[in-house]
Amino acid sequence: MNEFTRFTFYPVTGWHIGPLSDHRALVLQFGYLDPTASREHPPQETLFFGLTIEMAKELVSNLSDQIDYVEKNGAKH
Template identity: 70%
Template sequence: MNEFTRFTFYPVTGWHIGPLNTHQALVVKFGYIDPDAPHEQGPQETLFLGLPLEMAKKLVASLSEHIDYAEKMGTQH
């Protein structure tokens, strides 16, 4: 079993992000491919998701950490 068959994942095709002017927050909407949908259906989109600024900063830090790890592991193969 390879890493891609352990669970179903939804490849991200893009996103929209911007400030939520009435709050100290950002909104994010992701485009993604549903692997179980008919091919002709094309990319799907999530609803807009709200992130308080502190949570958004933590997300950036977590993404950076995991990118560094993935890059490091990719050079070891």
């Protein structure tokens, strides 16, 4: 079993992100492909998610750590 068959994942096609008016927060929405839909089906969009500035900074840090890991260790076949 390879990593892609352990769980269903939804490839991200893009995102919208911006400040939440009158708050120290951001909103984030992802576009994604539904792996169970036909290839002709257009990308879907999530609801808008709210993140505090602290959460957004932690997300950036976590993403950076994971990018560094993948770049150093390469793809495993």
